[in-house]
Amino acid sequence: MFWILTGALALVLTLLLLIALLRGNRDTGPAEAFDLQVYRDQLREIEKDAARGSIPEEEAARLKVEISRRILAADAAAQKGSEEAGKAGAASYVMGALVAATILGGGFALYMKLGQPGTPDQPLTQRLAEAQQLRDNRMSQEEAEAKIPAQAPVQAPDEYMKLVEQLREAVEERPDDVRGLTLLAGSEANLGNYRRSYELQKQIAELLGDKAGAKTFTDIADMMIIAAGGYVSPEAQVELEKALALDPNDGVARFYGGLLMAQTGRPDIAFQIWDRLLRASRPDAPWVGPIRAQIEELAFRAGVTRYQLPPLPESHDAPNGPSADDVAAAAEMTPEERQQMIRGMVDGLSTRLAEEGGPASDWARLIGALAVLGEQDRAKAIYSEARTVFAEKPELLKQIDAAANRAGLTSE
Known part of the structure; x- marks a missing residue:
């Protein structure tokens, strides 16, 4: 016919x-x-x-x-x-x-x-059933990782590698140390060892038990998805569902949930998830860039005509965390009070950058503050991580390098 x-x-x-x-x-x-x-x-x-x-x-x-x-x-x-x-x-x-x-x-x-000669009619009910079947029968995490080509090892400074080796030894001696496991998981991720990173993060989740938050599970899913080349496996989906059960508004889990729908034949659901997330997110949220780069094509696939990206609010790099002046201002306190205040500010900034990311100026402040505290090894580790985060943004990388130079660090 x-x-x-x-x-x-x-x-x-x-x-x-x-x-x-x-x-x-x-x-x-x-x-x-x-x-x-x-x-x-x-x-x-x-x-x-x-x-x-x-x-x-x-x-x-x-x-x-x-x-x-x-x-x-x-x-x-x-x-x-x-x-x-x-x-x-x-x-x-x-x-x-x-x-x-x-x-x-x-x-x-x-x-x-x-065209596709011979293609039969595809009623909506049939397409929905096929999408569900695709979602139920997709590759496992192990299969997806096996298809990823081998990558060259990440080149990192010798000082950073020594620190990572020390962390590995410390974790091997103290496998119940959540802080050590967290640091090592981040370091392994920086080195491109994503499988090892999410394995460590699973240990952290087991140790935390009921105290584990949504971020604990999104960190696991994040590393699993990166290890699989951007593919959301059934195993990663389980971790995302755990995160959403604890925090339905978790941005990382919602972003990957939309990606899962897009990969399994439901661009309509994916578009709704991403559009709502995009409109509710801060402009510097890590998922905003990837969503804005793909959502127009996703809208076309979802049958949404005349879609327009929402305007991107201006992002102001407000000072967050301690600067060198903040540290110097604590000189009038007692040593104990000064140390406690500085530690609290530095740890707060470090935690926020690890969990939410932030502008280059915040990374630069953290490097400077750690150098003032005399924690050169930790400052070098943060510097190396910051160079990885801003590797594709030379104008922002200059801020990081300038802060490292002031702190007496080098990129070698």
Whole structure:
């Protein structure tokens, strides 16, 4: 039925164009028709002038003969032009053949290249069922990771690698140390060891038990998805569902939930999740950039026409966390009070950057504050992590490098 309908439509359209092209019914004699009217008017005027006696009869007869001759010539020219106008020339036939070949042959060739001959009807219920089946039978985490090509090891400063080795040894000796596991999980992620990172984060979740928050599970899912090359596996989905059960507004879990729907044939649900998340998020939230880069295409796939990205609010890098001046201002406190205040500020900033991310200025402040505290190793680790975060933003990386130089660190 499809071929019958489309073939008939193409044939009818081709015939209409050919008829218009080959019929050649064009009015090509307006000049001759105008001349005939002028000559007839002149002939009537001469007859009137002769009747009034304005011109002699001999002159009137001569003028009538001359004008009649012109009338006959103009009429013959008009008839000849009319006959030629009704005939299609060779160029018309060539053009007609090209039109027929383009519409019929070109349309068929284009469909065979872009279309899907033989595809049956796809009612909504069937597509929904297929999407559910795809979601239920998709690859496991292990299968997805096996398909990822081997990556070259991340090049990190020697000091950073020494720190990581120390962390590995410490965790091996104290496997119940949540703080050590957290630091090592982050370090392994920075080195591209994503599988090891989420394995450590699973240990953290087991140790925390009921005290584990939504971020604990989104961290696991995040590393699993990165390890699988951006694929949301059933195992990662379980971690995301745990996070959403604890915090339905968790941005990372909602972002990956939308990604899961997009990957399993439900762009309509994915678009709704991402659109709501985008409108409710701060402009510097880590998922805003990826959503804005993909949501217009997702809207098209979801059947949403005329979608417009919401305006991006201006982001102001408000000072967050301690600066070198903040640390110096604590000089009037007792050593214990000063140390406690500084530690609290530094730890608060460090925790916020680890959990939510932040502008380059905050990373620079943290590096400077750690250097003032004399924690060079930790400052170097933060510096290395910041260089990874802003590796693709040279203008922001300059702020990080400047802070490291002031703190006496190097990128080597």
